[in-house]
Amino acid sequence: MTRPVFRFAPSPNGQLHLGHAYSALLNRDMAREAGGRFLLRMEDIDVTRCTPELEHGVLRDLAWLGLNWEKPVRRQSNHFDDYRVALDRLIDADLVYPAFMTRGEVRARIAEFEAGGDRWRRDPDGAPVYPGEDRHMTSRERQNLFDEGTPFAWRLDMAAAIAHVGSRLDWNETGQGPEGETGLVPAKPEDWGDVVIARKEIPASYHLSVVVDDALQGITHVVRGRDLFHATAVHRVLQELLGLPVPDYHHHDLVLDNDGRKLSKSRGDTSLAALRESGATPDDITRMIGAPSSAV
Template identity: 55%
Template sequence: MQPVFRFAPSPNGALHLGHALSALLNFEAARRMGGRFLLRLEDIDTVRCTSDKIDQMLDDLRWLGLEWEDPVMRQSSRFALYAAALEKLKGKNLVYPSLASRKAIQTAVDGWQEQTGQEWPKDPDGAPHFPRALLADLEKQGTDAGWRLDMKKALACLPDQSHWSETGPLGSHYPAASNIAARPEEWGDVMLARKDCGTSYHLSVVIDDAAQGITHVVRGQDLYAATPVHRLLQDLLGLPDPIYHHHRLLTDLGGDKLSKSRGDLSLKALRQDGVTPDDIRRLIGWSDDDLMAFMPLP
């Protein structure tokens, strides 16, 4: 089977050095393995993902020396497909409507913790699990809602626990393993479709990886914890499961990962300062060691 890699940025801000690392890893792996390299624009946020930002992103990637197959997939043109997948889950009674805002969720959890003196469970990102029972009255007040996965029902309807294959150097934070047990229950009832756009990152990414025939998902370590949710959705929807590799993250001097929202070392700004594509490779610490984490080199 021919390997298929993808780079799937959200064009809601300028690309930075961390994006350059991820894009180059996928592009170089595809080139050296005789595979395909695809580009996908994850632009479900149609307000923040403007045409100017998309044009700048594509220009930055071409400047880096990347080439990809046409046409470029855009999630903003695929809402009907995400809706169809959601309907499939509705037909299995695995999702339910949810109206509560983040503020309402936090208020309910804070009140419960104060009353009981106990800690409410949190997901891997540190957000509280959705307190469905605590918000029962609020959830009945309207119909304009997002949709959450009923995690308990979803896990119960599968005959076996989901697993995934992770490639990576032994001794790293996320070492190689061929049968990692997915524990999506750590996320609670995740939101699968926001009321403002009808989908979510979790739902759209598994639909699109399957549609593009992605065999290797190479992305940052910050998304490692989301993999159990993606594997669960793949099994629920009958989608193939790719091989995963979660690469190192670039951080600032304080140890925080680079962020588009903070404008950290954007490629646009670096280009304006006269930085070259070769300079970018030096700045991200590029070496074949990153590729050897998940592919054999000649």
């Protein structure tokens, strides 16, 4: 019988905070309870923001918490070829297209539409869905833009992807979604529109890299924060398109600040390193976050 495989996959683009500690400890504990393996992955496809110094800090914080993981650590920046293979399959199947609209052009397009009194469609994260006009460009128009060196991103043609899959998508949720969803959850990838799959200089986005990594590492249980619950619909589409195995998903509670917002590296929420330097112990961290529970 195959042993369950869990993973904690931080991005070394800042310092870890209490929310990361909760997720890492929960993954470790669930792996132990299941008699499974616990892996660590560095999601560092953003090579400009992710640095060796920040990765060293992540490793130091996790070791301080008492975590042990299998070696070697998988670093996404070492596996761009894996993502390129997956991207090429989607390109060859005509399921992605190069999107050339800048953020300013997208904002202008949406403002023009909403000036008429209607609201532009938003994705589950609240961001405007991409307009998608590039989808209808001719080959000559695209080639001219390529030749001019115009920046672009590869976007999934979601309507084509859903039609290609041709069946209802769902996943097994052992945690709980924002509205209490659990058990067999229907996926709604159409809510996301044409998401970014890769960029000109990097052959993967988060969505593509995470499903490829989970498959290559044999991950059987994805345990992560509830803020990624709806993104699972995009991951299910990609898994079907690429013929990848489907893990169980467990979305857990978020650690919130005093204002009820999820903790964030970008806002400079108190880091584990700062807490350690102020005299906190790993036991203090466990008390601060509450004992991670597989029931949430």
